[in-house]
Amino acid sequence: MLRRYVSIWFPYLITDRMSIRHPELKTLPFVLAAPEKGRMIIKAVNPLAAIQGIHQGMAVADARAIFPELKVLDPPPDLAPNLLRKLAEWCIRYTPLAGIDLPDGLLLDASGCTHLWGGELLYLQDIEAKLMGHGYRVRLAIADTIGAAWAIARYDKVRSIVAPGEQLTALLPLPAAALRLDADTVCRLEKLGLYRIEHFIKMQRPALRRRFGDSILVRMDQALGNRVEVFEPALPEQPYQQWLPCPEPIATAKGIEIALSALLEELTARLKAEEKGVRTAVLKCFRVDGQQQQIAIATGRPSRSVRHLFKLFEIRIAQLEPALGFELFLLEAPVVEALSVTQENFWGDNESSQEAIAQLLDRIAGKIGGHTICRYLPDEHYWPERSVKRAKDFFEMPQARWPDAWPRPLHLLPQPERIEVTVAIPDYPPILFRYQEKVHRIARADGPERIEQEWWIEKGLYRDYYYVEDEEGCRYWLFRAGHYHDHHPEWYLHGYFA
Amino acid sequence: MASQSTSRIDIIRQLQGEVLALQGGVHRAARPFQGFQAAFEYAFPGQRFPTGVTHEFISQNPEAATATNGFLAGLLHHLLGNEGICLWVSSRQYIFPPALRAFGNAPDRVVFINCPRPQEVLWTIEEALKCEALSAVVGEITHLGFKESRRLQLAVEQSHVTGLLHRRLVSAPNIVACATRWVITPLPSAWQDNMPGVGFPRWRIKLLKVKNGRPGAWDMEWRDSRFQLVPNDRLVNDTFTQRKAG
Numbered sequence: 001m002l003r004r005y006v007s008i009w010f011p012y013l014i015t016d017r018m019s020i021r022h023p024e025l026k027t028l029p030f031v032l033a034a035p036e037k038g039r040m041i042i043k044a045v046n047p048l049a050a051i052q053g054i055h056q057g058m059a060v061a062d063a064r065a066i067f068p069e070l071k072v073l074d075p076p077p078d079l080a081p082n083l084l085r086k087l088a089e090w091c092i093r094y095t096p097l098a099g100i101d102l103p104d105g106l107l108l109d110a111s112g113c114t115h116l117w118g119g120e121l122l123y124l125q126d127i128e129a130k131l132m133g134h135g136y137r138v139r140l141a142i143a144d145t146i147g148a149a150w151a152i153a154r155y156d157k158v159r160s161i162v163a164p165g166e167q168l169t170a171l172l173p174l175p176a177a178a179l180r181l182d183a184d185t186v187c188r189l190e191k192l193g194l195y196r197i198e199h200f201i202k203m204q205r206p207a208l209r210r211r212f213g214d215s216i217l218v219r220m221d222q223a224l225g226n227r228v229e230v231f232e233p234a235l236p237e238q239p240y241q242q243w244l245p246c247p248e249p250i251a252t253a254k255g256i257e258i259a260l261s262a263l264l265e266e267l268t269a270r271l272k273a274e275e276k277g278v279r280t281a282v283l284k285c286f287r288v289d290g291q292q293q294q295i296a297i298a299t300g301r302p303s304r305s306v307r308h309l310f311k312l313f314e315i316r317i318a319q320l321e322p323a324l325g326f327e328l329f330l331l332e333a334p335v336v337e338a339l340s341v342t343q344e345n346f347w348g349d350n351e352s353s354q355e356a357i358a359q360l361l362d363r364i365a366g367k368i369g370g371h372t373i374c375r376y377l378p379d380e381h382y383w384p385e386r387s388v389k390r391a392k393d394f395f396e397m398p399q400a401r402w403p404d405a406w407p408r409p410l411h412l413l414p415q416p417e418r419i420e421v422t423v424a425i426p427d428y429p430p431i432l433f434r435y436q437e438k439v440h441r442i443a444r445a446d447g448p449e450r451i452e453q454e455w456w457i458e459k460g461l462y463r464d465y466y467y468v469e470d471e472e473g474c475r476y477w478l479f480r481a482g483h484y485h486d487h488h489p490e491w492y493l494h495g496y497f498a
Numbered sequence: 499m500a501s502q503s504t505s506r507i508d509i510i511r512q513l514q515g516e517v518l519a520l521q522g523g524v525h526r527a528a529r530p531f532q533g534f535q536a537a538f539e540y541a542f543p544g545q546r547f548p549t550g551v552t553h554e555f556i557s558q559n560p561e562a563a564t565a566t567n568g569f570l571a572g573l574l575h576h577l578l579g580n581e582g583i584c585l586w587v588s589s590r591q592y593i594f595p596p597a598l599r600a601f602g603n604a605p606d607r608v609v610f611i612n613c614p615r616p617q618e619v620l621w622t623i624e625e626a627l628k629c630e631a632l633s634a635v636v637g638e639i640t641h642l643g644f645k646e647s648r649r650l651q652l653a654v655e656q657s658h659v660t661g662l663l664h665r666r667l668v669s670a671p672n673i674v675a676c677a678t679r680w681v682i683t684p685l686p687s688a689w690q691d692n693m694p695g696v697g698f699p700r701w702r703i704k705l706l707k708v709k710n711g712r713p714g715a716w717d718m719e720w721r722d723s724r725f726q727l728v729p730n731d732r733l734v735n736d737t738f739t740q741r742k743a744g
Contacts, residue, residue, distance in 0.1 A: 353583070353630075356629055356630065356631035357632065360585075360629040360631075360632075364611060364626075367618075367621065368615075368618045368622065372612050372613045373611055374591065374609070375606060375609050375610070376595040376605055376610070377606055384594075387596060388594075388595050388596060391606065398606050402596055402604070402605055403596060403599075404596075404599040404600065408596045408597040408599075408600070409564075409594055409597055410568055410593060410594060410597040410598075410600075411563070411564045411567070411593065411594065412594035412597075443686060444686075444687065444695060444696045445695070446695045446696050469687060469696045471686070472561075472684070473684040473686035473700065475564075475684065475687075475696060475699070496560055496561060496563075497564065497597075497696075497699065498564050498571070498601075498684075498699045498701075
């Protein structure tokens with residue numbers, strides 16, 4: 001299928017934009033400059049400054065020497081991509097496939113669109129007139145390939161339409177830079193006297209590849225249509241809204257609540273996938289008699305908790321007047337903000353409590369130090385000392401399940417303490433043990449639970465743990481280090497049970 | 499006549515509730531505390547474990563301290579529910595977090611603050627008790643003066659956070675301003691039919707003081723995520739005469 005591409009070049013994209021915003025700049029020569037290697041370098045010029053001979057990449061001091069009254073402004077940060085994205089969305093009226101072409105252009109896939117405007121010339125004229133009407137200076141070209149359209153838009157001062165299959169002849173008189181080559185390659189070509197495309201396009205490919213690398217061949221093929229080039233169309237942002245049509249009109253508060261929670265579930269599922277949270281939301285209810293009613297909420301922090309949003313809506317449901325009933329519910333979130341996935345889980349649904357606790361912990365950390373605040377997560381080790389790890393932050397969630405198959409003491413001693421024991425039979429729990437001069441006679445015992453040392457972390461003996469209770473009802477966690485084979489094993493107290 | 503008497507009881511009960519609220523310190527939580535058996539709840543004003551006040555727990559040896567912390571962990575299970583967050587303030591990390599699972603708590607929802615200096619422990623407990631977003635605060639502290647305890651009580655009167663103050667290994671406990679005073683000591687556990695092995699954690703729970711309630715002593719077991727009374731003939735609940743709340 002024959003494809004036609006339109007390339008739109010905005011030679012003064014940023015300065016035009018600023019002139020639109022601030023009309024007083026329209027009649028002034030001005031430049032945008034940013035520091036670079038200790039000098040102020042001009043990043044963009046407006047047409048009036050360009051007439052004075054000032055160009056991009058010049059130092060501001062040099063430009064001032066040419067034209068002392070020159071106005072120098074700071075460039076707005078990250079303007080170009082966002083601006084181009086908006087313009088690309090605007091261009092959806094001309095073609096379904098419009099993409100941005102950084103740093104200063106747009107690409108439209110005009111295949112099969114131009115006849116709707118009565119031909120390619122009228123199509124281009126319409127786009128140009130509309131953009132000029134907005135205040136943007138543009139150069140356009142249409143060709144079979146993206147590369148050719150790009151080159152003609154930027155480097156051919158006369159033509160703007162390349163007839164199908166004519167891209168080679170159209171490109172021949174253009175400078176080498178029109179092939180979208182990097183500055184280095186263009187410089188090398190010019191050193192060899194190859195200023196225009198016609199000078200080298202007929203050369204043998206291996207010779208070109210050897211001297212200038214593969215990229216020059218790729219760019220030539222793309223411009224001539226021998227190699228397919230794809231571009232990414234900018235998709236218009238889908239508004240955050242959910243519909244719920246009802247087969248039967250709904251007139252009760254309970255019914256509205258059910259509809260609302262169903263809509264919130266769907267909306268929050270999408271917000272979760274996009275890591276966003278609601279700041280404002282509106283529930284629009286369409287009545288059977290054609291009237292529309294709405295209730296709106298706003299949150300202090302981005303939220304996608306169904307429960308929280310539902311609570312905010314719930315107090316306003318009484319304001320709705322269903323009369324004969326609602327047949328359609330529409331939930332919209334006009335303002336959303338970024339909200340990471342982990343942020344909400346640990347702290348539950350309640351936004352204000354999250355804020356309050358975060359503030360409290362900040363105060364504690366500020367006064368007595370952040371190292372005193374500990375939250376623990378399970379670590380996948382059986383060795384008791386290694387079975388928990390400190391959470392890195394307050395949003396980290398357990399990656400593993402908390403183990404609960406075996407009893408663990410509520411108080412674990414930081415270091416196991418030596419005890420003396422009396423054991424009736426090897427591998428049986430002791431009959432009594434002595435700790436800090438006190439003898440504890442054991443009445444009940446569970447165990448042993450053998451925990452092996454993890455040899456890849458630390459060398460040592462395994463432990464046989466016993467959960468014992470003495471005659472007074474105090475419960476302890478004892479272990480024997482190692483086996484009975486040829487030495488007298490050591491016994492330790494490692495914790496207290498509740 | 500019967501309807502008249504029931505209505506009179508209702509009126510008295512209502513008035514009692516109002517008086518309790520006026521006296522302060524008793525906060526009507528939205529969710530009633532359900533961790534105890536009904537027989538035990540008669541000890542409390544309005545037959546309900548008081549939340550939004552400070553409770554004092556005294557332990558005198560490491561075994562009793564652990565038993566007390568076990569009882570606190572059980573209380574936390576009912577105070578926190580599924581969503582609450584708790585601060586556990588102490589001078590060093592005594593609790594082994596995985597063991598909180600046995601008392602129905604998610605250990606990662608408990609934030610431990612281990613400050614080595616006693617003044618810092620006190621300051622942290624007070625700040626935490628002022629934070630309404632917390633469900634409960636456990637403070638393990640040895641020395642607590644009356645003046646400091648009064649400050650903590652004033653903090654919870656504003657915020658309605660439940661404060662559980664565990665006075666660890668205190669040899670001669672002084673009087674402090676708390677709604678209740680408890681002593682919890684471990685008891686030998688038992689299985690049905692005298693089966694071998696260590697049973698459910700069992701404690702003797704002495705409620706020495708309770709504002710507007712009846713002090714007493716009970717034997718209890720932590721079983722099925724609840725405090726369950728263990729019948730004991732030897733204990734006479736009238737040992738502790740009802741005394742005026744202070």
